[in-house]
Amino acid sequence: VSDEQRSYLYALVRPAEITIDGTGIDAAPVRIVSAHDIGAVVSTVSADTFDPALMEERMADLQWVEAVARAHDDVVNAAARAATTIPLRLGTTSDNDDMVRELITDLAPAARRSFDRLQGRAEYGVQVFGPARRPAAATAQSEGGAAFLRRRRAELQQDEVERAAVAEQATTAFESLARLAADSRRNPLRDVGPGVAGTMLLNGAFLVEQSAVATFRAAVDELASAFGAERVVITGPWAPYSFADLAP
Amino acid sequence: VTNPIAKRDATLADVLERVLDKGIVIAGDIRINLLEIELLTIRIRLLVASVDKAREMGIDWWEHDPTLSAGDRDLAQENRQLRQRLAELESARNNGHEAPAEVEREEESQ
Numbered sequence: 001v002s003d004e005q006r007s008y009l010y011a012l013v014r015p016a017e018i019t020i021d022g023t024g025i026d027a028a029p030v031r032i033v034s035a036h037d038i039g040a041v042v043s044t045v046s047a048d049t050f051d052p053a054l055m056e057e058r059m060a061d062l063q064w065v066e067a068v069a070r071a072h073d074d075v076v077n078a079a080a081r082a083a084t085t086i087p088l089r090l091g092t093t094s095d096n097d098d099m100v101r102e103l104i105t106d107l108a109p110a111a112r113r114s115f116d117r118l119q120g121r122a123e124y125g126v127q128v129f130g131p132a133r134r135p136a137a138a139t140a141q142s143e144g145g146a147a148f149l150r151r152r153r154a155e156l157q158q159d160e161v162e163r164a165a166v167a168e169q170a171t172t173a174f175e176s177l178a179r180l181a182a183d184s185r186r187n188p189l190r191d192v193g194p195g196v197a198g199t200m201l202l203n204g205a206f207l208v209e210q211s212a213v214a215t216f217r218a219a220v221d222e223l224a225s226a227f228g229a230e231r232v233v234i235t236g237p238w239a240p241y242s243f244a245d246l247a248p
Numbered sequence: 249v250t251n252p253i254a255k256r257d258a259t260l261a262d263v264l265e266r267v268l269d270k271g272i273v274i275a276g277d278i279r280i281n282l283l284e285i286e287l288l289t290i291r292i293r294l295l296v297a298s299v300d301k302a303r304e305m306g307i308d309w310w311e312h313d314p315t316l317s318a319g320d321r322d323l324a325q326e327n328r329q330l331r332q333r334l335a336e337l338e339s340a341r342n343n344g345h346e347a348p349a350e351v352e353r354e355e356e357s358q
Contacts, residue, residue: 006281022253030253050281066260069267074253076267082251089271092282099279107274125262187269190261235262241270 004047006093007100010075011239012107013039013083014115020082024075025049025068033097035104038111041079042100050093080239084119086111086246087239110246118244120210121182124236126220128173128202128227130166131159163199166227170202173223180216181206185242205242213237 008025016032016039024030028043048054058064069090076087094100104111143151178184187203208216217234224232274280 009280018251020251020253024253065264069260069263070255072267073258073263074255076271077256078251078253087266087271089273089282090267092274092280094279094281103274103277103279106277187265190265235258238266241266244272246272246274 005044006047006050006095007033007042007097008045008050009088009092009094009100010041010043010072011079011088012086012104012111013041013079014111015039015083018079018082020075020078022075022078023071025071030075030078033100033104035101036108038104038108038115039083040100040104041075042097043075045093050091076239076241080122080237084115085239086114086118086244087241107246110248114244114246118207118240121207121240121243122210122213122237123240123242124206124208124213124216124234125238126174126177126202126204126206126223127200127233127235128166128170128204128223129231129233130163130170130199130201163201167201169227173227174202174204177204177206177216177219177223180212180219181208182212183207183243187242207240207243208237 008028010024010030013032014037016034016037018032018039020030020032020041022030024043026043026045026049028045030041030043032039033042034040072090076085079085080087094103174184174186184207185205187205189200189203206216220232220234273282
């Protein structure tokens with residue numbers, strides 16, 4: 001175990017003159033390191049916390065991953081409530097605050113373009129779920145293995161047809177929500193665990209103007225009544241994870 | 249104005265999707281160390297696929313997966329019998345050959 005410390009970066013913010021009250025990863029206090037009009041949301045971490053040699057083992061420990069991921073996200077979201085925010089990827093560290101200031105200076109032109117685009121907007125997630133795979137009916141004692149598999153395959157094919165129909169509706173839903181948003185993305189679908197919540201058919205991210213949030217939420221409510229309330233999930237507001245960029 | 253850091257009730261899967269998959273990568277900068285998590289996130293993805301639901305229900309979801317458990321068949325028992333039968337067939341057929349690495353095959357099919 002070394003005593004070496006590093007600066008962990010959560011996000012870039014504009015304006016830099018904000019205070020964030022609380023602690024981040026490893027319960028370290030959060031501070032703002034600034035250069036010009038841009039701030040970096042930072043806390044001090046032990047170099048060991050993100051030691052590359054220990055990472056494989058750490059990432060296999062879901063409790064550790066959850067603690068770090070939630071701490072990162074909680075800080076990023078506190079920043080997003082206070083300023084326009086560019087969230088950084090989990091695990092971004094720098095040698096020290098001077099390095100962070102140099103970095104901000106270099107990134108400033110790209111960051112300002114991104115801030116201009118993100119200002120006054122927040123990210124919302126909308127997920128639509130289709131029917132879950134239906135359970136296999138109990139087999140009669142007399143039903144042979146081959147007969148069971150044939151019947152099971154037919155059932156699953158029928159499920160597939162039904163899911164495809166709902167998937168098409170989900171695409172239409174995405175397009176209608178996208179029209180209410182400043183920007184939108186379809187993120188990869190996640191397997192949510194078979195047989196529990198159904199199949200994920202849409203994993204949309206939307207960048208929504210503050211003034212359009214009420215309209216956007218109302219449109220999601222409408223979808224919920226069309227698809228069934230348990231089929232539509234809205235999350236957010238999030239910091240604009242899916243929409244920030246630092247393209248030169 | 250102070251801005252308290254509040255705990256949020258987002259699902260772990262939603263949080264991980266954003267902090268591991270999204271969020272800006274400051275690439276190729278000597279002043280920045282970015283965790284090399286690309287490969288590791290694959291494992292995480294497999295984990296989060298079901299962890300939230302499993303926790304919500306306080307159970308191991310696979311025990312209750314209707315696609316895996318049909319009626320009151322004892323799947324584990326049936327599985328054991330099938331494995332045993334397979335092992336017998338394999339050792340009878342391919343005496344002297346090494347059995348294929350089961351773990352690797354399972355990972356590929358994920």
